[in-house]
Amino acid sequence: MELYHNSMSVCSQKVRLVLREKHLRPAEHNLNLRAGDSTRAEYLKLNPNGVVPTLVDRGAVIVESTVICExxxxxxxxxxxxPKDMVQRAAMRIWTQRVDTGLHAACGVISFAVAFRRQLLEQPAEAIEQYIASKPIPEMRENIRQTLKLGVQAPQVASAVKTYDRIIGLMADQLDHTPWLAGNEYSLADVALLPYACRLEHLAMSWMWDHRATVARWLERCRTRSNYVGIADYLDEHYLALMRESGESARPALEAVLGT
Ligand SMILES: N[C@@H](CCC(=O)N[C@@H](CS)C(=O)NCC(=O)O)C(=O)O
Structure with missing residues (x-):
């Protein structure tokens, strides 16, 4: 089994949480996304969207982190x-769908506008253009362009913060009643959401659940599980410092979006 991934990528974290839960240790190819590893011709043959993760198992190539987890x-x-229960299983899939149809894109916009844009802005104009042009998905190119120029003032950021806030609200509604997102059992739903909560924490944005205590407690419960090494063992101090510092300076603008 082989995993093409990146240390700090949320989708890779999700898959590694499942792998560690199941005590599976594939050969790892840690791609440097800033250096364009995910858009090289060889890798595009495996994952035409030029994104991580990709799993290769028994000769089969599987892409899309939610699909890989299933x-x-x-x-x-x-x-x-x-979950064994069919209704809870359906609830689990609603959570993974929320990630795939909104939260992941929101996370990408916020992470880039707040922190990662700074890395790109250090590059010469030609290298920036080359980086943007190498992205196969048009929406991704457009988001990078806008957030690179306008930072947290880009229109995409306000809607991304609202998307995040709505989903954290839904998490709190559920976690007020059950320990895990799909009910009484830890499931792929918790695995799907955990990296996105960790990302906010890394961006110094855990103020988003200051008034939602059950979300903070869920996060602590997730962290005490042994599979959390799928995130913890791959944290990069350099990235963490960049995210924390830029998240702290962006906080007033991000809070203003929610009127807090
Ligand atoms: N829907 C895809 C999204 C994959 C995705 O966007 N991956 C990000 C990292 S989390 C990526 O590779 N981005 C490329 C880049 O940042 O250059 C999945 O769930 O696997």
Whole structure:
């Protein structure tokens, strides 16, 4: 089994949480996204969107982190990470869908506008253009262009912060009643949301759940599980410092979006 991933990428963290839960240790290819590793011709043959993660197992290439997690659950069902109860299983899939249809894009916009744009702005104009042009997904190119120019004042940022806030609100509504997002069992729903909560924490944005205590407690519960090494063992101090510092300076603008 081989995993193409990146240390701090949220989608890679999600897959590594599942791998560690199931005690699977694939050969790892840690791609440097800033150096363009994910858009090189060889890698595009595996993942035409030029993104991580990609799993190769028994000769099969699997892309899309949610699909990879479900594949791992089917192929390596022990320990189970889907609730036994059909209704809770449906609830689990609503959570993973929320990530795929809104939260992931919101996370990308916020992370780039607040922190990662600073890395790109250090590059010469030609290298910046080359980096943007190498992205196969048009929406990604447009978001990078806008947030590079306008930072947290880009229109995409306000809507991304609102998306995040709405989903954290939904998490709190659920976690007020059950310990885990899909009900009483830890599942792929918790795995799907955890990297996105950690990302906000790294960006010094945990103020978003200051008034939602059950979300903070859920996060602590997730962190005490042994599979959390799928995130913890890959944290990069340099990135963490950049995210924390830029998140602290962006806080007033981000809070203003929510009127707090
Ligand atoms: N829907 C995809 C999204 C993958 C994605 O956007 N991955 C990001 C990292 S989390 C990436 O590779 N971005 C390329 C870049 O930042 O250059 C999935 O869930 O696998």
């Amino acid at each position: 594949y791992l659950e089917d192929a390596y069902p022990d320990p189970p990470m889907r």
